[in-house]
Amino acid sequence: MKRLLILGTATAAFAIVLAGCAGAASDPAQKPELVIWTDATREAPARAYAEAVADDVDVTVELKDNFVSDIALANRADEGWPDLLFTPNPNDIAQFRDPANGFAQPLGDLITNDVLEGYGSANVSCEFDGQTWCLKNDLAQSVLWYDTVIFEELGLEPPSTFDEFATVADELNAAGYLSGAIGSTVLQYGFLNSSGCTFSDVDPADNSIEIDASARECVRVSETLQPLIDSGAFDTRSPFDAEFIAEVGQQGKVAMQIGGSWWGDVLFAPAENWAVPPGRFAAAEMPIWDGNDVAYSGQFGGGIWVLSSHSEYKDEAAAALEYFISDPSVIEESPTIPAYEPALAIWQEKAAASDFLAENPTDVFAVQAQRLQPAAQAVLFDIQGAALSEMTASVQAGESLQAGIEKFAISATQLAEEAGYSVE
Incomplete structure (x- = not known):
């Protein structure tokens, strides 16, 4: 029926x-x-x-x-x-x-x-x-969050490409601001998945997954982000880390952050978290990676x-x-x-009634909802755990991002094969 x-x-x-x-x-x-x-x-x-x-x-x-x-x-x-x-x-x-x-x-x-x-x-x-x-049920697509006051003061616009993202991050760093925290799942969902480096793209025809740390989709992430890590434009801690919140988030030092669409109400606004003053933060569409046709989002849950x-x-x-x-x-x-698009109109009224964000984010959220990375599929192993324990932990220990991606690939390969996938 x-x-x-x-x-x-x-x-x-x-x-x-x-x-x-x-x-x-x-x-x-x-x-x-x-x-x-x-x-x-x-x-x-x-x-x-x-x-x-x-x-x-x-x-x-x-x-x-x-x-x-x-x-x-x-x-x-x-x-x-x-x-x-x-x-x-x-x-x-x-x-x-x-x-x-x-x-x-x-x-x-x-x-x-x-x-x-x-x-x-x-x-x-x-x-x-x-x-x-x-x-x-609900969306957790990545978007580009930015501080509208800082961007206006410095004469900046939200970047539309990741090359522009790197340039803006350098300018923000020179002015004393960070372009986000990349610990926790930010590297995986905000950067790798948006690029297409997922290690979870299953081909149902033969139950295979392509895992290749040297693929263009992976290397362009490390090549873009490593100089920003080295210069201190990023903080390698989690945006939810208590010390990061006290030392950085609550001090108004973050001018740009790639993160989940739900972060506004959960991370940025609450007094116990970043405590961002109302009317400062806004959401922009994800930047696009050079060579991609779509500015994909990763998913921070949902x-x-x-x-x-x-x-x-x-x-x-x-x-x-x-x-x-x-x-x-x-x-x-x-x-x-x-996640159901007809229901967004109802949620939009709720968002419009809030005075926390500088702009109503519904249009941005709706656009990125249709740009979810299709290569980031559900798999029979803990892909997030592998990314955290190998890639994120390596970067936080001072190793290069590419070395971390390679460790992530090795772990993902082992877990995939144990789960019954063939790895290409």
Whole structure:
């Protein structure tokens, strides 16, 4: 059964359906029962949905914090799966769609093409081998954050290419300002992934991954960034590091920072974090790498909804999924940017009401939502952990970025092969 997506109440989203392909067989006389797993952030809308559809569906909401492990436990017990789950870790879908796991249900027969097309390319990380395996809940695309006051004082414009980025970073450094912190996942998601150096681009035809630290997409990152690291234009600590926050972030020394679209409310504004004064920071589109046709974004997270292949009530689970990605009551209260493009208009009103940023970021976020790096795919190993322990740690220890990328490649190769991939 397929349904029309309605931006409205939960009861409307559930009730209005179109007859189509039949879902899992169930007793029509029995009241449907759904189990939804979620994290604490999504608990409130899940419980609100359960209350709204209580006359038609019995919904049980359960909080979890390790979805891969809990699904593995259910698989071993051959029972106890949820009908629908939200995980904040988009890489989890690699496990759930893997035939050895079997949890994820392809959504092509359950979600209308109108809904899928409403994402544009923002749902690319949920698509694999011609199937849509999940729906993205929120966005975490990289953007270029900058201090509008400092840029105006120095007569600078946000850079549109990474060559311009390096030039602007040099000018900012000469004036006593940093162009960001590159510890934590910034090197991986902000720079390498935007360039196309991902080590996670899976070819479903033969289950292979190309991992090559000498590829142009990798080398141009190290060649561009190494002089800036050497000159002190970057800080190699994490932008979330307590010492960095106290010594740099809260002192107004960062004039430019590539980071996640959610960083404004979470990192820049709070008094306990960077405490940036209202009206200074703005978001700009990502710079483009020389040789690329698109100014891609990496992704600093972004949660996903996954429907269970074991569900007896797949249509009801799909109705709940559509509610969570689109209902105004959910979007208005969401701390993050919706991935479903029609819901952006609702979020834009919320953003317009905020006086923290110097400019409404919605247009920039919408543009970069359609530029997510397609080569950064979910994989069956901890690609982020490999990047942090090998590349980021090496740079922080004083080694060159290229040496760190090469260590990252060695680790990623070993992990990929252990997970069953062939490495090219």
